[in-house]
Amino acid sequence: MADLSSTFVGIKSPNPFWLASAPPTDKAYNVTRAFRAGWGGVVWKTLGEDGPPVVNVNGPRYGAIWSGDRRLIGLNNIELITDRPLELNLREIKQVKRDWPDRAVVVSLMVPCLEEAWKAILGRVEETGADGVELNFGCPHGMSERGMGSAVGQVPEYVEMVTRWCKANTRMPVIVKLTPNISDIRNPARAAKNGGADAVSLINTINSITAVDLDSFAPEPTIDGKGSHGGYCGPAVKPIALNMVAELARDPEMEHLPISGIGGVTTWRDAAEFLALGATNVQVCTAVMTYGFRIVEEMISGLSNWMDEKGHKTLDDVIGRAVPNVTKWEYLNLNYVTKAHIDQELCIKCGRCHIACEDTSHQAIMAQKQGVRHFEVMDDECVGCNLCVNVCPVEDCITMVPMAPGSMDPRTKKPVAPGYANWTTHPNNPGAVEAAD
Amino acid sequence: MSGEQVRSGIASGRLEPAQYAANFADLHPVLSSHEARVEADRCYFCHDAPCMTACPTHIDIPMFIRQIASSNPLGAAETIFSENIFGGMCARVCPTETLCEEVCVREIAEGKPVKIGQLQRFATDAAMAANKQFFARAAATGRKIAVVGAGPAGLSCGHRLAMLGHLVTVYEKKDKPGGLNEFGIAAYKAVDNFAQAEVEWLLQIGGISIEYGKALGRDVALDRLRAEYDAVFVAIGLGAARALDIPGAELDGVDSALDFISRLRQAGDLSALPVGREVVVIGGGMTAIDAAVQAKLLGARSVTLVYRRDRSRMPASVFEQDLAAAHGVHLIFNANPVAVTGAGSTEAVTFEYTSQDGERLVATGETFSVAADQVLVAIGQVMEAGPADLAVADGAFVRSEHNRSSLAGVWVGGDCARSGDDLTVSAVQDGKVAALSIHESLMG
Numbered sequence: 114m115a116d117l118s119s120t121f122v123g124i125k126s127p128n129p130f131w132l133a134s135a136p137p138t139d140k141a142y143n144v145t146r147a148f149r150a151g152w153g154g155v156v157w158k159t160l161g162e163d164g165p166p167v168v169n170v171n172g173p174r175y176g177a178i179w180s181g182d183r184r185l186i187g188l189n190n191i192e193l194i195t196d197r198p199l200e201l202n203l204r205e206i207k208q209v210k211r212d213w214p215d216r217a218v219v220v221s222l223m224v225p226c227l228e229e230a231w232k233a234i235l236g237r238v239e240e241t242g243a244d245g246v247e248l249n250f251g252c253p254h255g256m257s258e259r260g261m262g263s264a265v266g267q268v269p270e271y272v273e274m275v276t277r278w279c280k281a282n283t284r285m286p287v288i289v290k291l292t293p294n295i296s297d298i299r300n301p302a303r304a305a306k307n308g309g310a311d312a313v314s315l316i317n318t319i320n321s322i323t324a325v326d327l328d329s330f331a332p333e334p335t336i337d338g339k340g341s342h343g344g345y346c347g348p349a350v351k352p353i354a355l356n357m358v359a360e361l362a363r364d365p366e367m368e369h370l371p372i373s374g375i376g377g378v379t380t381w382r383d384a385a386e387f388l389a390l391g392a393t394n395v396q397v398c399t400a401v402m403t404y405g406f407r408i409v410e411e412m413i414s415g416l417s418n419w420m421d422e423k424g425h426k427t428l429d430d431v432i433g434r435a436v437p438n439v440t441k442w443e444y445l446n447l448n449y450v451t452k453a454h455i456d457q458e459l460c461i462k463c464g465r466c467h468i469a470c471e472d473t474s475h476q477a478i479m480a481q482k483q484g485v486r487h488f489e490v491m492d493d494e495c496v497g498c499n500l501c502v503n504v505c506p507v508e509d510c511i512t513m514v515p516m517a518p519g520s521m522d523p524r525t526k527k528p529v530a531p532g533y534a535n536w537t538t539h540p541n542n543p544g545a546v547e548a549a550d
Numbered sequence: 551m552s553g554e555q556v557r558s559g560i561a562s563g564r565l566e567p568a569q570y571a572a573n574f575a576d577l578h579p580v581l582s583s584h585e586a587r588v589e590a591d592r593c594y595f596c597h598d599a600p601c602m603t604a605c606p607t608h609i610d611i612p613m614f615i616r617q618i619a620s621s622n623p624l625g626a627a628e629t630i631f632s633e634n635i636f637g638g639m640c641a642r643v644c645p646t647e648t649l650c651e652e653v654c655v656r657e658i659a660e661g662k663p664v665k666i667g668q669l670q671r672f673a674t675d676a677a678m679a680a681n682k683q684f685f686a687r688a689a690a691t692g693r694k695i696a697v698v699g700a701g702p703a704g705l706s707c708g709h710r711l712a713m714l715g716h717l718v719t720v721y722e723k724k725d726k727p728g729g730l731n732e733f734g735i736a737a738y739k740a741v742d743n744f745a746q747a748e749v750e751w752l753l754q755i756g757g758i759s760i761e762y763g764k765a766l767g768r769d770v771a772l773d774r775l776r777a778e779y780d781a782v783f784v785a786i787g788l789g790a791a792r793a794l795d796i797p798g799a800e801l802d803g804v805d806s807a808l809d810f811i812s813r814l815r816q817a818g819d820l821s822a823l824p825v826g827r828e829v830v831v832i833g834g835g836m837t838a839i840d841a842a843v844q845a846k847l848l849g850a851r852s853v854t855l856v857y858r859r860d861r862s863r864m865p866a867s868v869f870e871q872d873l874a875a876a877h878g879v880h881l882i883f884n885a886n887p888v889a890v891t892g893a894g895s896t897e898a899v900t901f902e903y904t905s906q907d908g909e910r911l912v913a914t915g916e917t918f919s920v921a922a923d924q925v926l927v928a929i930g931q932v933m934e935a936g937p938a939d940l941a942v943a944d945g946a947f948v949r950s951e952h953n954r955s956s957l958a959g960v961w962v963g964g965d966c967a968r969s970g971d972d973l974t975v976s977a978v979q980d981g982k983v984a985a986l987s988i989h990e991s992l993m994g
């Protein structure tokens with residue numbers, strides 16, 4: 114049996130599955146249920162400074178998009194940080210940590226941009242015995258208008274400054290949670306690192322409007338005729354999160370600063386992909402808000418069976434394994450030539466590959482052969498783009514077959530060159546340089 | 551039509567040789583991985599799922615379906631087997647339309663339940679194809695337990711006891727394990743010798759030995775077992791078919807449906823198996839349906855199934871009734887057999903129409919007769935004389951909580967302890983519950 118135990122910035126948990134700071138972690142009641150279900154850790158719902166708590170809207174806070182069968186694909190919310198009194202949260206955090214010493218309890222924080230404010234709350238969190246803090250520089254709505262959340266996360270100088278304050282005022286590990294609402298994720302991440310952060314976590318939610326009600330002409334969710342942009346999360350955001358995690362994992366300036374991967378994790382596979390791209394653990398929000406805490410059983414079983422099958426013994430055998438294979442476009446091998454191939458046994462003759470290629474790509478798939486409906490790739494036109502594979506409804510019906518070096522590519526009428534050659538040395542590249550080695 | 555098919559009487563080889571394989575192929579071939587993915591995607595992962603409650607063994611159905619959906623079929627199989635070690639057979643034979651799938655919220659919402667049985671088959675087949683073992687024995691307890699009967703109830707009990715670290719000896723009357731999985735279930739539900747393969751697979755846990763050809767009451771006495779073992783589980787099924795008690799029942803050609811099925815299940819070459827040209831099946835349960843359908847598949851020209859009550863009271867599910875109808879079996883309701891007629895061998899059965907007066911069946915006096923050169927009787931099974939010291943009521947061993955029998959140290963389960971609801975899955979649950987109870991009583 115694979116060993117799923119995890120250590121993240123010195124914080125131990127029996128598995129790498131944590132709950133992200135959000136409604137599922139807003140109360141002892143929920144967190145206790147989560148731990149009972151098997152979650153390895155939680156990041157408590159973001160706490161604000163002492164005083165009257167924030168207020169949420171009293172109408173709908175969520176919007177969503179669904180598949181045709183109403184499987185939830187993306188969720189959007191306009192919820193704020195916790196709206197419960199600070200004292201109550203702290204008391205519950207202390208109790209939960211005492212009752213569940215083997216689980217990770219990290220506390221998410223968001224207070225105004227003043228060192229005193231951060232210092233004050235850090236001291237109080239330390240008293241709870243929590244394992245660490247996560248700085249919420251990501252919330253894209255409601256709090257950012259007050260100069261907090263993504264308003265901080267979008268300005269690297271602020272990120273660095275606040276992180277430094279926190280490191281100076283606590284012995285707890287400091288995790289900086291990043292907002293994806295920025296053009297280059299490396300800038301705030303490097304700022305966090307420079308400020309002394311022990312780790313980064315990403316992504317928080319993405320600015321979004323999920324839909325517009327075409328009768329009332331108002332964005333959804335609609336509160337008394339009006340709507341506001343909200344934070345997008347769930348399966349739909351996973352590709353964006355994966356890319357941002359990979360960017361940080363391979364950024365030399367980050368020097369392998371630990372990453373907690375967040376965004377759309379729904380099954381063990383999603384989690385394994387985040388780990389492979391360099392995350393040390395994952396955090397989950399929308400999936401439990403859709404299906405309940407029990408899904409962690411599937412995650413534990415799936416990850417452990419997959420690791421057994423592949424001979425991975427510990428998480429370290431998996432973490433970062435895909436990072437060396439993420440590269441820049443200009444280093445991709447231009448001598449690697451593929452052609453689409455349609456398995457005629459599996460083909461159900463829907464014609465989607467043909468029309469996609471014919472209307473929008475390279476006119477490389479015939480729709481008829483000897484007057485009969487028949488879909489077949491014409492190698493002399495196929496550029497190997499993979500569009501037909503992606504639109505085909507039948508799994509493995511169309512595959513991309515690499516051509517052997519030396520064989521004739523009927524499209525270019527040139528033999529497939531052996532070895533590796535990329536754009537940096539390509540004759541068409543005005544800036545081409547001689548290959549370094 | 552071949553000459554053999556129109557030959558009267560009971561004859562073998564009624565079909566072209568190739569036709570047998572086609573007729574007795576898998577009733578529901580296993581889903582492809584694409585089909586399984588699409589089907590699994592339909593599951594809503596309900597809270598406190600009704601399907602789980604409806605499953606007699608309480609498999610965590612939403613969880614195993616989610617595991618299939620996330621490409622973890624072995625994890626799915628583990629989820630299934632941890633509650634039901636016969637998850638493979640149950641996936642093939644459970645009348646899901648009256649169990650898990652009947653209460654699926656998508657059945658209620660749109661009349662199309664998630665195909666739970668077929669998804670279960672998908673996962674369990676994957677595990678068995680990989681010969682994956684999920685359970686290891688706990689540290690040996692030094693306790694010895696006797697199990698009587700190597701059917702689903704007995705082996706489910708034995709497997710769970712072995713898991714818990716006990717040493718199990720199974721006493722089985724026949725020379726093969728499996729009980730009705732091997733001798734009763736319709737051939738097209740358990741193709742490719744699945745019943746034996748499944749037993750071999752589950753015995754790999756170790757700690758279970760089977761003594762074949764040892765019948766309780768004949769070769770071993772209950773007293774002796776109680777003296778030699780720390781506990782005894784009796785799961786001997788219902789051995790005897792209830793006989794037809796009408797004039798002519800002794801004629802050649804009148805046969806027990808169960809014997810007919812059992813011969814079919816054990817036949818190496820189906821073309822050598824004789825079947826009538828006009829077959830009449832008497833009864834309304836799963837055995838009647840299976841006998842009728844299989845007679846038809848063996849090449850009988852006409853098969854008529856006659857049930858004494860109305861359709862709504864038929865024990866066989868609507869799915870089973872439709873299966874028979876789809877195979878060309880003629881179903882007649884509200885008719886009671888009154889005589890079998892024929893010179894030496896059977897030629898016809900005379901029935902009398904009945905009507906239902908509340909729970910009472912009333913003969914109408916009006917009769918009709920159906921030509922039959924073979925009559926298959928499926929009017930229920932009764933317990934063969936069991937150990938005299940176990941109390942019996944309603945044709946089954948009396949049992950109390952956790953399947954304890956009337957005797958201290960003896961547990962009972964499966965068909966021999968149930969009056970009605972005779973299903974493989976219920977037998978499996980009985981064995982599991984008894985094992986847990988035995989464990990608790992021995993280990994405190």
Ligand SMILES: Cc1cc2nc3c(=O)[nH]c(=O)nc-3n(C[C@H](O)[C@H](O)[C@H](O)COP(=O)(O)OP(=O)(O)OC[C@H]3O[C@@H](n4cnc5c(N)ncnc54)[C@H](O)[C@@H]3O)c2cc1C
Nearest residue numbers: 699701702703723729730765766787964965972973974977
């Ligand atoms: C024709 C037919 C079709 C069926 N189809 C289905 C179906 O599709 N789906 C479904 O869910 N259920 C079906 N059933 C019901 C199901 O097969 C039974 O409910 C189930 O097999 C009961 O299991 P068991 O272990 O209690 O008994 P059995 O399966 O009968 O096993 C009892 C075992 O005990 C042995 N034994 C008997 N007497 C002694 C003795 N004195 N000493 C030692 N050993 C003894 C027997 O040889 C046998 O191996 C069917 C039943 C029949 C008859």
Ligand SMILES: Cc1cc2nc3c(=O)[nH]c(=O)nc-3n(C[C@H](O)[C@H](O)[C@H](O)COP(=O)(O)O)c2cc1C
Nearest residue numbers: 133134135159190249317346347376377397398399
């Ligand atoms: C309703 C809701 C409230 C959230 N509140 C917070 C919060 O208080 N603090 C925070 O850091 N992130 C918050 N998030 C963001 C999540 O922690 C997480 O980063 C995001 O949802 C992406 O993960 P997911 O795709 O698994 O949901 C919230 C998300 C949702 C849906």
Ligand code: SF4
Nearest residue numbers: 171172173174175402
């Ligand atoms: S989820 Fe609960 S709190 Fe929210 S709208 Fe529904 S019932 Fe109300």
